[in-house]
Amino acid sequence: MKDFTKDNRRMPNQEDVLTIRKLTVRFGGLTAVDGMDFTIDSLSIRGVIGPNGAGKTTFFNAITGFVKPQAGEIFFQGESILGLPSHRIASRGIIRTFQNGGVFPEMSVIENVMSGYHRLFTSSTADIMVGRRNARREETEMIEKAMVQLGTLGLAEAADKLVGDLSFGQQRLVEVARALFSKPKILFLDEPGAGLSAGEKATLVDILRETRQRQEQYIVLTDHSMDFIMNICDFITVMNFGRKIFEGTPGEIQSNSEVIDAYLGKE
């Protein structure tokens, strides 16, 4: 639960998982993200919405290290992660999926999911090369967990299929499964619902709900489908022209006139 006795905006707090202050990203003359403040302090599913070009993806890219911000601060569990290479940010547990899909088409479904585990492996390269017992055991246990993960998504039968041979929607689900398999502390989903069939979307909603229930990770997502966002998110941040214009619960969003003007459209 959100603790209103602390002013989270002033100090990066240990209890805050993610504190972002005045984050700014410019591409040449264009300011894609303009002084964004953003705090994740409670286990919930957060939505980031806004019209096309509002800067949602750039905002995600900046947090996950794929784009270098010009100004601002990003604290993850009290430590600054600003300027770290993206793989280092990911290895700390900030995992993201990609708007255009980021699966590995030449790998099978299960291999894709397995590669999510990369950051959690403890055995060294030398252990793997000589086939030490600990490395073998870790791999075997990981394979079993990956199968379970696939089962929960209804992808167990497709385990050995090449991901490139799957439908677009299934590929997206594999990407989400892979991201969840990396046991992220914060999971950023960039339009996870895009291109999914109704059935696949239902599966996705189930997964996200279940994940929230297990209280293991913070989820931040964007999507263009308002139904989807309102349905799944506990708290929503609205962006426009790179700025945060409103933040609140789905109910508050729907009744805020500024948001309606900017995004939902004037009556």
Added chain:
Amino acid sequence: MTNLVNRYKYPMLFVAMLFIPMLINSYTQYILNLVLIYILVVLGFNIILGYVGRFSFANAAFFGIGAYAVGLSMVKWNMPFWISLPMASFVTSLIAILVGYPALRLHRYYLVIVTIAFMSLIQFICIHGGEFTYGPSGFDIPSPVLMGFKFSSDKSVFYIILTVSFLIFYFTTKILKSKIGRSFVAVKNSDLAAEGLAIDVKHTILFAFAVSGFIVGTAGGLLAITIRRITPDTFSMGEITKHFVMVVLGGLGSIGGSIIGAITITILPEFLRGIQTYQELIYGVTIIFFVFFAPEGIYGFITKYLPGVPRERLYKR
């Protein structure tokens, strides 16, 4: 029982292969030695082309560097083969890492050009190296000696090649069927998505080059004691073309494909020896046929159309 066979299939294959020299003549033995060497060459090349998917064509350069490193250290410094071979492997591995750096930035055609230029440069050095590299005609390599025994025949050299290639094969398989092999293919498919899963793309590519250089350099060292004479022709456009055909024909991104490609292209000319005039023609037509009808290579073709032969996995249960 089947479990036991499965578990010890490689040691059993190794023991079985120990008897091969008793069954075949010296020339066939020589060809078999070349086959084993080329399996390593193609495996090393496949790691770059088929696994991490970088268009580096420095493979023949690594092959030559391995061969020259073994040859020169044996001839110039009287180094025993048993030291010069691992030395050559590590030296080639280091050089491969240096070649890997441009591969971090350059893509596709540009990397092809840079790496072929690198190979030509190494070849140039060997041709014009004068006293140091013995110039264009190359030099003879002495036989390895172990406790008074001279490995001078093709059959005796086979035992060295067999042992080394099995060792390398073992370690390479362990690498490729693990998180490392998976991170190679991840980097090939999407370096952004790989980074997003905490895979250090730069490190992964350089590691792939290091492994590839080690394997191919070792193969070069084994080539030196097999053909017993090293010339700058060891790395030429013709040689890299051969490696390329082996990888593509066998199957990109698979261990099985590497083996099939190396065997096919090494043995094919021997079968065509009777019809010398048409040798090149049949060779060319075969390649064109496979590129058109089995673009995924022989191994890919088998796994796709032959039921019961699964695709090679990037993990081992």
